[in-house]
Amino acid sequence: MAKTAVKSPPQTPPANPNPVAAPAKRRVLIVDDHPIFRNGISQLINHEADLHVCGEICSAAHALTAVDELKPDIVVLDISIQGTNGIELMKSIRALHPVLPALMVSMHEESIYAERALRAGARGYVMKAAPSEKVIEAIRRVLSGSLYLSDAIGGRLLDTFLNGRGSNVGSSPVEQLSDRELEVFRAVGEGRGTREIARSLFLSVKTVETHRAHIKDKLQLKTAPELVRAAVEWVNREANL
Known part of the structure; x- marks a missing residue:
């Protein structure tokens, strides 16, 4: 009589002793006094796999406290905020957290404010009217340690540097x-x-x-x-x- 073959139970693959943890999302702090913009940019950022909004602040009075408590990887702020302006707030952030990168996202004309933002300590400037992918690109560029400016303003600042001319030459x-x-x-x-x-x-x-x-x-x-x-x-x- 033929013997019935006994099947061995399926083997469970051994657990990986060193599982690779998913990379942590970079924490973004938003400082802007326009609720619609804060909500919109937060949704935009939170849809990205590598980014997460850790806080939304509407005033300069709470911004520095939020930086201390929330420990963001980057601050995204506007020029117009309650209590002061983004340029002065940027100077304060820079003084207290010199290595914390910041990006200015504003409705105000970059030809007037972009260079001021950089002098204050920001690592980039992008207009609110820019396409959403440009805002995300700017955030990632600044997080990587690079600067982000539009081609027009970047070319102007480079021309100023190479030719040794003052930034106000031929401007408003x-x-x-x-x-x-x-x-x-x-x-x-x-x-x-x-x-x-x-x-x-x-x-x-x-x-x-x-x-x-x-x-x-x-x-x-x-x-x-x-x-x-x-x-x-x-x-x-x-x-x-």
């Missing part, structure tokens, strides 16, 4: 203003008076008046009404870019 007179003067100029164009500007920027009225005087000199404006008119026109023009 507004670019001659210091970071604080530009902040005051924008506030004037938004219809804010001297005392309101002083309160919002934590400056004395006298300091704001001094900034206004310097702005008039640099822009060759003679009177306060001329300053207001020029500031309003500039703010409106930038809003329509």
Whole structure:
């Protein structure tokens, strides 16, 4: 009588003693006072396999605390935020966390603000109107240790470096203003008076008046009404870019 072959049970492959852990997602902190933008960019980032939004902050007052508590790998911030502006906040982040990379994502014209952002410590600047893939590309570029700028601004800064020319050559007179003067100029164009500007920027009225005087000199404006008119026109023009 033929013997029935006995089948051995299927062998379970041995467990990998050294499993390869999935790479950790890079943590992104968003600092922006526009809820719609914060929500949109957070969704965009969280759809990426290698990125994760670890926090959303709307004001400068909470941004530095969030950096300490959340330990992001990169900060993405706007120029316009509650309590100060992104340039001044960038300077504070840079002073306290000199190796933390940051990317400025803003609606404001890069020809005015990109170089200022880099001087303040940001590693890149991208317009909010840019395609979403450009924003993700910029984040990854900055995380890798590189700079990110549009071709136009990158070429301009390279030309400045190679030819040893000042960055204001052939540019708008507004670019001659210091970071604080530009902040005051924008506030004037938004219809804010001297005392309101002083309160919002934590400056004395006298300091704001001094900034206004310097702005008039640099822009060759003679009177306060001329300053207001020029500031309003500039703010409106930038809003329509």
